[in-house]
Amino acid sequence: MTDTSNTGTEQLQLLSADATTATAVAGAGFDSARLTQARRLAGLTKKAVADQLGVSPVAVGQWEAGTHPPRPDHIVGLAEALDVPAAFLAAGRPYARLEASSAHFRSLRRTPAIQRAKAIAFTEQVWELTYALEKRIQLPPVDLPGFSAGEIATDAMPSDPARAAQELRRRWDLGTGRIPQLVRTMEHHGLIVTLAPFAGAATATVDAFSTSHLPRPMVALTPDRADDVYRHRFTAAHELGHLVLHGDTVPGDTQQEKEADQFAAELLTPAAVITPLLPARMDFKALDRLSKEWGVAVESLVYRCREVGKISEPAYRRAFQRLAQLRKLNLFQPEPVAKYPGENPLLLRRAFELAEKNGLTLPQLADELKVKLPRLRLLLGVEDPRPRLRLV
Template identity: 30%
Template sequence: MEEANRFSRFVPERLVEAREARGYTLTELAGVAGVSHQAISKYENKKSVPGYDILEKIAETLKVPVTYFYKPIISNETGVTFFRSAALATSKSKKIHLHKISWIKEIYKYLEKFFIFPEINVPRLIDRETYIPTPFVTIDQMASEVRRSWNLGNGPISNMTLLLEKAGIVVARSPFENYKIDACSKWGTGERPVILLSDDKTAARSRFDIAHELGHLVLHSKIKQSEFNLKANYKLIESEANRFASAFLLPSSSFGSEIISNSLEHLVALKRRWKVSIQALAYRAHSIGYFEEHQHIYLRRKLAKNNQLTREPLDDVLEFEEPILLQQAIKALVEHNVKTKADITSELSLPREEIEVLAGLEPGYLSSESAKIIPLVFK
């Protein structure tokens, strides 16, 4: 009877989530797992419950623990999800990252049972569900307003990731490789804002990505998903987030006063100080009237001639910003003997490797292999 009750708790939505998170269509999963297409369809549509042997096959294929399929799902329906993506980004790749955001939510909600996280301190300066374009001059003013509210002054920001974590935003990284997506974010009703960043970018470009996502949270987080999905709106919304990121990272009053040349050498020096890519620096200088069009074009041609459009000077020097909030919370649980590593993995019922990646833990940190080590002391 107890066994029957356990299997009756199978959550079909978890199967859909795991399948989409791994990028499988229903037919592809059936083929790889050796289960019929019809059977998978029935499991997902609540018409049948898989036996344990079949569920083990599916779990192994999707690289999730079997217990994952018995855990109530966290709804991702509230709030718009923003994707900083290329035109070639597919619906499949967006679903993969939407589910990763859900997993991040599960991790931080679990940790909030034990810790008081920083209070959410992110100003929503536009509070409407319908998208209406905002003039760039207004966006510049809003970026300055956020800086003032956080007492940042007008100088370079030393660590964007830490700044946003202190403001109550959960930040995580994950490999985005071939998905044509640079970053994504979500701020559901009654939830913490979450930003998921690619770990495949340079330090300077990644800082711009996180500032871009902050722009979405400040300017667009109340609009409906359908508004963001409209092709005509999407380009405008993305350009507004880019403008916010540029103004937030490079205030015109301070950054503008430091522009004395359009030489590559000068831009490299500015990049070292402001930790923003040379191309973003040049674009900002042009947009606020410090570079003429021909000066901007000259600089891009110079970078192209030096084969530096994708790998700029200092890209191997600037320190990459890593999120620390989730990592510190998990390590604190372990180090203070509140939970073992096995407890955390078991109670989250998420793939161990995925927890490690999304929480910024070193690979293998949550492995139970360490439990097999017997401490010995030399004579």
Template identity: 35%
Template structure:
């Protein structure tokens, strides 16, 4: 392992892609970084392209400017390649208004989280991934409806409301990671980190019903678009329809949905199905229960009441817990400070990435590991023990 302050070894093993990752993680342009380290933007470009390599003194300046240890910038011989997740590798929701800088910053955070997830997958028995076996191509609305019901049936959900959509994904091997609440331009995105499906969600938008729909939307991408290049508006429409069909299955919701614009009924359905009134109106329209005129009138009302940005009767927030529990399992041997050293990261950044905001919650050296059977029930079956690799 390279020392955290070993600038000379870091210069010798310098990895250009890791500099780009560190810069975009901080949200700096090349010009801004150049000013901070006393170099030209051209020099930074050469460092990031691999055409030139910084000396030890420059690595030291990069450490101070980017808040990362020297080991972050070095690639040991046996280390995996480091790079920012490409934009076209992810299925994004609500990205059109996002600035280029915020996109790159968000993907850099996702890249660092994927490094942590790869580490945890080696150390802990995370729930087995159960998405690949359901993957299929849907070419029309009817096939999407059928797929949504197939997933519900395979996962033993029946036809009723889903209690906790976020933890449902976690139980079936999808790692759910919160996105900073200040990333207003993005609701969610999903990707495959090796063989592990990952969903990134904005959690603090005051609308748990919307978060649930975002989670179901991203599940749609994972089961329908695994081999399809991201970015198409048609793919987003397909994922949105899947999310709606998954949360409000046609065979059950059709009989409960209103045939006219009755807001008392709609709010009652929201409390039962834990989906937004806007989603309920859209589902009723898609099922042919509302005319286009009724559909438009409903959204005019929602806008006039200020409900397009925040609705009443919201369900309780749903928080991902699998990553935190996995860290608790290995806390005695692998506290976050040691994991940060292993990954060559700033420990404070790692704390923020896994959303430990209360220092009292941080796994420290003397924390006992979670025993098998502890935790929140079925989600953690198989997660209460270290992996075979970690036992060795």
């Protein structure tokens, strides 16, 4: 039989601590922007929060607008409903506000607004983590042509996507062959790249996105593409294209999406080099060999064949039909990113490990950011070390 007397005491102590913190937050300065951020991170509407607290949506709207701050007991309720420490809602911490219009979403039309808001709030938190680590560790300097403190100079690179990709290869000294580790290369040049299921089951609908409107360029890749390293690499190159080409963000703009695809294709498979290697007819064995050699999907090479005039439009359509049939026969199966360490983001994790050697602990960093440990591990891309209990 379990003794529950201590459990009850511990719960009372936690409630008392939350109430004390909430009172301090209310007294020191409640930050309405933090409430908005926490609500978006939780993927909740104002009405959903109001229903959990037993108040009106108008009241939640007033709290977020900063016209009427919540009472301490409401701060306790908000912290519980949004799964954040009460101290998260206090003012005084560095905060980089990012608007949804300042980010490129790969699949804008199929990304619900509430999930876009969640993605934006997640990116804001990644920046806060980066800022906290950068106070302790020298991260690689940002080396992105035209980028300066959250702005992109549009005249720094050619406007033509293919020429911009060629110029970036030149500036980053990438040669003309395969880029062995694209994500690591991006991190080496000071870009922050993440790969995290930050939206839970809805992550697949968010897809990748990027922004150059923060002090460091950021690219968020999502696990739904991580089951295929070649799609994952193309997505990363696509987002890099947005960062290089599109300082003036136009979310969902079909022309910008097309240009980012053209940039990615040229970056990964330079036309001058790949064209002589492409087969004159649809030889899938040859395409499979090239796919592994260059780190791109067979589909991408088929598209490249049409793009450079190797095959006709009817042959292009037939090739995709044939490829779909072959995949149903378990041929040309995708390879997960887990097999390719160079395509997994590592910069923030390594920065923390170095800071840890100099005395920083996970609990200390979590307290500084006013987040819970599971959230910090998600931001760092670190697995929870505890064994998982599975009931069968």
